[in-house]
Structures are given as C-alpha cells and as structure tokens.
Amino acid sequence: MRRVRAFEVLVVLGMLLLGWSFSARIGHRSKVIIPSSSKPPHSSAYSISDPHPHDGPPNTNNNNSSSSSSSTTHTSSKSSASSSGSRSASADVAPAAPPSDWKYTWEPFDIDGWPIKYVQNHKSTHNVEVLSEADFLAAKPVRVETFQKVPKSMVLMESKVIKKVEMPKSLQKYQMENWFEPYTSAYVIECPQGFIGDNSIFGPSSKNAKNRYFFSLGRWWNGYPKAYLGSAPNISHIDLDYAVAVGGWGATAFQHFVIDVLPKLALVYKYFNTQEWQKANVSLITNLGRNPAPYWFLEELGLKNRTLPMMGWPKKAKFIYRGKSVIYPGYHPAPILLGKSRIGVYPRGVMLPIQEALGVMKETRRDRVVMIFRKRGKRSLDRQNRIQMTKLVEKKIAEYNQRTGASVQMEEFSFKTREEARSLFSRAVMIMGPHGGGFSNMIFARPRTWVVEFVPLYQFSKKGSAERTSKYVYYGLAQACNHQYWFIEPKDFDFNRGGMKVDLQAVEKIMDKLFSAPFPA
Numbered sequence: 001m002r003r004v005r006a007f008e009v010l011v012v013l014g015m016l017l018l019g020w021s022f023s024a025r026i027g028h029r030s031k032v033i034i035p036s037s038s039k040p041p042h043s044s045a046y047s048i049s050d051p052h053p054h055d056g057p058p059n060t061n062n063n064n065s066s067s068s069s070s071s072t073t074h075t076s077s078k079s080s081a082s083s084s085g086s087r088s089a090s091a092d093v094a095p096a097a098p099p100s101d102w103k104y105t106w107e108p109f110d111i112d113g114w115p116i117k118y119v120q121n122h123k124s125t126h127n128v129e130v131l132s133e134a135d136f137l138a139a140k141p142v143r144v145e146t147f148q149k150v151p152k153s154m155v156l157m158e159s160k161v162i163k164k165v166e167m168p169k170s171l172q173k174y175q176m177e178n179w180f181e182p183y184t185s186a187y188v189i190e191c192p193q194g195f196i197g198d199n200s201i202f203g204p205s206s207k208n209a210k211n212r213y214f215f216s217l218g219r220w221w222n223g224y225p226k227a228y229l230g231s232a233p234n235i236s237h238i239d240l241d242y243a244v245a246v247g248g249w250g251a252t253a254f255q256h257f258v259i260d261v262l263p264k265l266a267l268v269y270k271y272f273n274t275q276e277w278q279k280a281n282v283s284l285i286t287n288l289g290r291n292p293a294p295y296w297f298l299e300e301l302g303l304k305n306r307t308l309p310m311m312g313w314p315k316k317a318k319f320i321y322r323g324k325s326v327i328y329p330g331y332h333p334a335p336i337l338l339g340k341s342r343i344g345v346y347p348r349g350v351m352l353p354i355q356e357a358l359g360v361m362k363e364t365r366r367d368r369v370v371m372i373f374r375k376r377g378k379r380s381l382d383r384q385n386r387i388q389m390t391k392l393v394e395k396k397i398a399e400y401n402q403r404t405g406a407s408v409q410m411e412e413f414s415f416k417t418r419e420e421a422r423s424l425f426s427r428a429v430m431i432m433g434p435h436g437g438g439f440s441n442m443i444f445a446r447p448r449t450w451v452v453e454f455v456p457l458y459q460f461s462k463k464g465s466a467e468r469t470s471k472y473v474y475y476g477l478a479q480a481c482n483h484q485y486w487f488i489e490p491k492d493f494d495f496n497r498g499g500m501k502v503d504l505q506a507v508e509k510i511m512d513k514l515f516s517a518p519f520p521a
Contacts, residue, residue, distance in 0.1 A: 110157070111157050111188055111268070114190065114325070115276075115280045115282065115324075115325050128193070128206045128208065129208075130193055130205045130206050130322070131205045131206075131207055133232045133320055133322075134232040134233050134235075136195065136205050136212060137225050137228060137229060137232055139212055140225075141202055141212040141213050141214040141225060142211065142214070143213075143214045144213050144214065144217065145216055145217065146217065146332070147187055147330070150189050151211070151213070154189050154190055154213075155187065155190075156190040156327060157186075157187060157188040158186070158187045158188075159185050159186040159187070159347075160185055166348065166479065166484075166485070168457055168486070168487050169484065169486045169487070170457075170458070170489075171488075171506050171509055172489075185331070185332065185347065186267050186329070186330070186331050186347065186350065187329070187331070187332060188327050188329045188330075189201075189215065189327065189330075190325060190327045191203040191204060191326045191327075191328070192206070192324070192325050193205045193206045193209075193322065193323075193324065194322065194323055194325070195320055195321070195322050195326075196243060196245045196285050196311070196320065196321040196322070196323065196326055197228060197311060197320065198227075198247065198311060198313065199245070199251075200214070200215060200216060200245075200328075201215050201245050201326050202215060202225070203322075205322060215328065217330060227314045227315060228314040228315075228320075230314075230315045231317045235317060235318065235319060236318060236319040236320075237319070237320060237322055238319050238320070238322070239321075239322055239323075240308075240321055240323040241280060241281040241282070241283070241324055242277075242281065242282045242283070242324060242326070242327075243282065243283045243284070243285050243323040243326050243327075244282060244283070244284050244327050245285045245286075245310075245326055245327070245328045246261055246264045246284065246285070246286050246328075246329065247261060247285070247310050248260025248261050248287065251286070251287035251294070252287045252288065252289035252291045253291055253293065253437075255440035256287075257293055257294045257297065258440040258443050258477065259440060259473045259476070259477050261286055261287065262297070262351065262443065263331070263346050263350055263351060263477075263480045264331070265284075265286075265301075265329075265354065266352075266353050266354045267329040267350065268327070268329050269301070269353045269354060269357065270353055272284070272303060272306065273302070282306070283306060283307070283308055284298075284303055284307045285307070285308050285310055285321060286307060286309075286310060287309075287310050288307070288308075288309035288310070289309075296418050300357065301357050301358070302357070308321070331346055331347070345475070345476040345479055346476050346477070346479050346480035347479070347480070348479050348480070348482050349482045350480050351443065351477075351480040351481045351482075352482070355443065355444075355447070355481065358422065358443070358444065359422070359426075360426050360443075360446055361446065363426035366427065366428075366429045366446075366519045366520070367406065367408050367409060367429070368408070368409060368411050368424060368425075368427040369393060369397060369410045369411070369429065369430045370412075370424060370425060370428045370430070370431045371390070371393065371411070371412045371413065371432055371433055372413050372431065372432070372433030372434070372438035372439065373386060373413075373433055373434075374433070374436060378436075378495065378496055379434045379435055379493075379494075380434070380498030380499070380500070381454075381499075381500055381501070381502065382492075382498075382499050382501045385500075385501045388504060389504060389507060390410075392504055392507060392508060393410050393432075393507070393511070396508065396511045399515075400515045408429070413425075413441070415438075421441050421444060422444040424444075425441045425442065425444035426445060426446060428445045428446075429449060429450065429514065429519050429520075430449065430450040430452065430511070430514055431445060431450070431451050431452070432451075432452040432453075432454075432507070433452075433453070434454040434490070434502075435454065435471070435474070439453060439474040439477070440474075442474070442477060442478060442481055442483060443477070443481060445481065445483065447481060447482040447483065447520070448482060448484060448520035449481075449484070449520075450483070451474070451478045451486065452486045452488065452507075453474055453475075453485070453488075454487075454488050454490045454500065454502050455471065455487055455490075455493070456489045456490065456493050457471075457487045457489065458489060459489065460472070486510055488502055488503060488507065488510075491503075
C-alpha cells in the first residue's frame, strides 16, 4: 500500500510541475486574486474572466489557440469544406432534434423539484446557524465512499440502467466481462448547507444537524477530510444560494474536462436554461485555470456567466464555497482498480444534450476518416508502420469511393482551433489512432461514429497489470457519446515512448466492416 501511495504522490507532483512549466511558457504569470465573499456570485466582479485563485488569469478572449500546423487532407474530392457554426444554449433556442432511431440505454429522470419545490419543503435547512469548515471537519464527518452508502434522504435522483453498455469491440475474442462493471447508472445527491471542495461536497454544516457526511465517493485524490485540515483554520467562506458541483482530476485540461466533467454536467445541463434555475440563482462550480478549453465549452454551452472556479488544491486553498443547497451529479459503480475507484464507464448516450448544444447535430455530411497520428514522441507509431497505414487507409477509401460514388477523404488531425476541430470531427465516420488526448474530440462527432483506438486494452485488464487504472477512458467516453468503439492491441506499446507497431490486417478488416454497410445517419 505504501508503494501505491508513493507512486500516486509522485504522479501528482509531476503533473503539477508540468502544468506550472507549461503555464510559464505561455505567459500567464499574473497576480493572484481571491474571490471576496462580499461579491455577489454573478456580478461582473465575480465573473470567471477574473483570475483563478491559484492559476492566474485565464485569457478568455483567446480561447481558440492557433498552431502553425494544419490538418492534412488526403484523396481528392469535390465536396467543399464548411464549419459547423457555434451555438450558445439559451432558453429560447430549441435544441436540435435527435436522430429518429435514437434510443437511450438508461431511464429518463426528473429533478424538477429542485431547488424551488425542494426549498419550500425544507425551510428548516435554511437561515440556520452553521459551522465553519474547520469546526465541521473537527466534528469528524462520516466518510461516504460509495453511492450505496449515501443516506436515502440525500438522494435527489437515481436513474436505473435499461441495458448494459457495449463491450469494447475487437477482432480477437477477449474475455473482458469481469474487468469492470458492465452496468452503470446515474445519480444526483443533494446536501443542504453543503461545502463544495475539490470535486467533492460535504455537509450539512448546520449546527443542529444530527449527522454530517464527507462524500468522497471513491476518489483517490483529496477524497478524504484530512486533505482540507491544513487550510481550514484561515479559509474564507463564500456563501452561495444554490450550486451544482461538477469537477474532475486535472480537469482544467481539455481531455480531462471532456472525459470527467462534461458527462456529469450532461445529467443536469437542461435545467440551467429553465426559469426556475435562473430565478434561484443556481451556480455551476467546476475546474477552471489557465487552460482556455473549459472556458470555450462554457461559452458554447451558455454557462460562462454562471460558472465559478473550484477551490483548487485543498491544502493551499484560500476560500471554500457553501451553498444553501448543493447538488452533485455522478455515476456508479466506478470500477475498483488497484484498490481505488477510477473514472467510470458511462451509460450510452448520456452526452446527447451536450453534443446538441455544441451544434454537432447541425452537420449532415459523413465524409471524413480522421487519423489522430502522433508523428513523434510518446505513443507514436513506428514511422514505416505509419506510412504503410496511411497508404492502406487511402486505398480502402479510394475503393469505397469508386464503388459507391462517395467523396470520403482521409484527414490527419492537427489542432488549430476548437471550431475547426468541431467542423472536422462532426463530419467523421471513423476516428482512428493511438491512445491520447486527441480522442477527446470525439465529443464533436455525431453519434454512432466508429472509434478505433490503438491501445493494449485487454492487457491492461489483466490482474496485476501496472496499467490497470483508467486507461480505458476513451472507451467510456465513446459509450457516453453513443459511438461504436474498437481497439487494436499494438506491439511495442509504451506510454512514455514511441515506435509502436499496429497490425495492418486488423485495420483493413475493421475498415471493410465499416464500408460494407451504409454509414450511420
């Protein structure tokens, strides 16, 4: 157990140093400003355009980072390129209609009673004397590790799954059923007079509360009360009306915001545009820092002016929020790997509200095979293997176009702006490449896109594997986006170096399967 903890500490310290180094290079070394409890939550002085308490000011006017490189298109085509326009969600804009044959694999749920009706029925939880965070922690709250142990009175919603998620597809018949829980469902818990920590909530903080809880829910980072003890005596308390806490590990980065924050936000997103939530002044609390990606998403989703930054690292935090009523959406059960819970496998289709709000459904063309190549460095393909794969994919596309009269093209993804990434991936019929953050762009792909990842997924699933952690996150994201996920186990795979080799026959067979049937609508 000591080895595991030491390893995790080294990983966290390494990521913190890497984040500081990157931030220093891009020039965001500005004065730190701490939110004041005297500022109204949604005043202009309390906007997320203000600096993050620890990370300095994010440049929200330059969210579309540019790159000197651009996407490379292969195979000639008469089809013209166009970008799917951005659309900010609002109460008077109707969402795009889902595909006619769309079917959720989980039951619809309803939390219309929160917060208005809920508050009316629980007036005793408001306008009461409350404990400070330090006194609350000193009272030794009960740590709640799993959803099954959450008090029933604090469960606002639980959605039962209708059918299990699709298993990862492979040309090999791997037996992976016992690797993770094949069933998953969603929940929303509610905490009156609750504190909002680093992707956690705890409470009730009222002095007359009979029981007090710290909802760690299996998280291995800051998922325990003692992580907050160092800053608690001198911390500032910022009181909010009602809040939704949605966060994740390292979620100021693009890929972590997509794989860990957006699926949770999707559970309650539609309510932010209702008059009830606007009238109740409901705030969204999530991970914000120097990285522009979260701000871009919040702008597109119409939530920028209603979002506040999470407290950050608890041991050095300067402030903590407390809401009259705080809700926390999540999923269970999360797989227990290496003795700790990791990112779960989401129910199929839960990301549809987010995909609609991002304008993904506006695109009607399916004419791109997107290759996410890493030409050098970590997890890159062997150079000769990549060249041969490129020729193979071009050959299969040319054969398909000649046979059907279609104008499918292969395009190598190279990030330039979020808008261009959305435009490209929304046209994708297949996304293929080695494991890496580029796969997070599948959020921009329309449902039922084929996702082919080069990753030894089965090897990770074996008992005792050092990588048996959360390396299946893109399978989980593919489930949430209702994509069809395939994996190919490469040779010479290593997370920290390049040179992997992928079986080209496997690539050809999967493409034959894709091209043998009509593309999904």
